[in-house]
Amino acid sequence: MSEKFDVAIVGAGPSGLTAAYFLAKKGLEVVVLEKGGELGSKNMYGGRIYTHVLNRYFPEYTREAPVERWVRKEQLYFMTKNSAVKLEFFADDAFLKESFTAYLTKFVQWLGKKAEEAGVLIATGVRVDSLILEDNTVKGVIAGDDKLYADYTIIAEGANTLLLDNLNLKPMTKPEEVALGVKEVFRLDEERINERFGVNSEEGVAGLLVGFPSLGSIGGGFLYTMKNEITLGVVIRLDEPVKKKIKMYEVVEDFRMHPLIKKLLRDSYMIEYSAHFVLERGKLPDKYLYGDGYLVVGAAAGFELNTGLVVRGVDLAIESGKQAADTIIEAHEKGKQDKQTLASYISRLKNSFIYRELEAFKKAPRFLSNERLYNQYPEVVNEFLKEILTVNGTPRRLYSTFRKAMRNKVSLLDLIRDGLGAVRSL
Template sequence: MSEDKFDAIIVGGGLAGSVAGYILAKAGLEVVVIERGNYSGAKNMTGGRLYSHSLERIIPNFAEVAPVERKVTKERISLMTDQSATTVDYSSNKLGVKGKDSYVVLRGKFDRWLAEEAENQGAMFVYGICVDDLIIEDGKVNGVLAAGEEMRANAVILADGVNSLLAQKIGFKKELDAHEVAVGAKEVIRLDEKTICNRFNVKENEGLAWLFAGSCSGGNIGGGFLYTNKDSISLGIVATLGDIGKSEKSIPELLEDFKKHPVIQPLIAGGELEEYSAHLVPEGGYSTIPTLYKDGVLVVGDAANLVINIGYMVRGMDLAIESGKLAAETILKAKERNDFSQASLAHYQQELENSFVMKDLKHYKKFPTFMQNYRIFNEYPQMLDEIMEKMFMVDGSEPEKILSKAMKPAKKVGLLTILKDGYKGVKAL
């Protein structure tokens, strides 16, 4: 490397950026990561669940040393009305099997740890600086402009999040449609460790991941989430931008209503608000993936819209980690050839296509469209509530067959409509 040129510049110190920096520095390349926050994770607020498989292959046994909160051993999914919730609960030690396990994390802590791991390998991190533009010469990205200074590199990795202005500037991605991006708001509510274990019936270091749909998002496209940390609860709401403008309530108001719901309120009683944050989340899936490479530049993580939301499961961290890894490995091969052209960096796209990242995104590519069905957030939670009420309420009236109890609420939605929606849902999965 010449004195004024890096092998790689990474814009963004989140999971994808730090993993790319870790791998490149470990291989001996000169790499700098530029993060606009005061530290890695300062700007990140995702609900907080990390599926371990991708990072486990990069840093074996990472969970033994990383600041993870709890291993997820309980899954819950609820359809909510204003006063009730119909919930599916799955508890199993199978969820904790190594390589198939997942962890609740607080990104401020976890991302900082991962950045430090990259620094220990020799990556340089620069904090509190915003990258204003890319240096483009003869059609090739040769570096960045940051804080009024030029920084040059053989390759630049854009890991600057869902609203990647740099990727938009070079024509890689368009501004996302309002129904392709959501805004999430989250509170971290402090509770002592013993209280969390008792309230959620979990053991020490084991935890719960709980997703909600229905009234929590005001009946609009979106949902709620609850994750148990060691001594706090991560509780939040996500709603698409397309629905926020026509909603009667703002995101903060929906979050307050969520906290007061009869199911949620007892779980956070006595808790102390520790943190409040908001963040944009890509929701469009496979169809919204932008151009991912060109001469001298690659796009990874949320900047590449690599997020999967299939209602009962939301994934982004494991995809971001894998994309950062594959981008770094592509640059290592380009370094060997001393060729950072578009043709050389096409290896990144090829490896993504062969990885779980694109295979999973393709598999679920129809689901974002299916989730634009407002019955999922209105009629179906109400239907299930009425069925459960008829099943469990006893008032001395004449008994009724179970099928009859179920059919009356179902007919309000329409049996044919239910069949059609069920078929579309199965097909989308």
């Protein structure tokens, strides 16, 4: 293998590895540089992967990918300190293969193996410190004392965009544009998970938890069932713990000790604890997604979607990796690396679901910054149900009980304003 490659890719996450796989399949010489000591060791997420992109690009995944459980139940919890209202959607068989739970580490290892089989060189334990910039063109990467030249560089460094920030290739990320996710994994035997969640061994549960899990801060909790584990975590916007003087480890601990969660975790033990950033700001403007000699993919480009009910990034990462690969394959055939040629990446993205969906939900981050969603509304929902379900001889009519639950928490005007906001943003 020569010192110079056709393509150098920074980061072996789903985006970088997908790009690498498709480039190598077309015969290009590709190197992926990953700072983690082992493939997958730095990749962390909540727990579920949507299958639509896999059906398109890796249909063999149903046989090969490390699926834990197929998501059969979707749950939404509104929680206060000692109560919870659960909304559950139980799906039929047709819905069953829309998403599955999996460990991102194992999924990345699976993708990495496919990329290596296609001819990609994956170098783990290598942190890229900077990019080679010559004549205003990116010509490869710098790792320690080593320079590695490439005709094209793909930046797939994930949400923590140190490389792009250090080179001023995008505006610095602001604290309110990022959230911190902390995840714990609890081992519990398969049978007990099945019993506790009312599923069989193939079926899984995906849960979103609002209110108490983030202690009323902008954020929320998540829960996924794996084969023999329950993963549980909290995501909170980065500026919130400082503003409200709360400590992340305490938030996670309180969440775990909530009476409802305690019951779900009974007899389990924690086997893993991890943390990672997730972007809340939406995608980067187009002009920061490509330049002379380089493209930006996946979470580094801001391709993550939080609609309040659905949190996604892996499917967008895979799609952007594929689009970046196609862009480079075309440019390589023309023998060009310039910005004008690589601009076709944007038109490809515009024709993909990434731009369609990010455009549709572009107002979501602003709407989801409304503290009432995490504070007052979960309390109102819980209080309302508690009241309306109480039978003690005092009549509780629907509307007056609802108004009582709202009193001193949400005004009618706020309710209308937030309702309209939801309609316009989500």
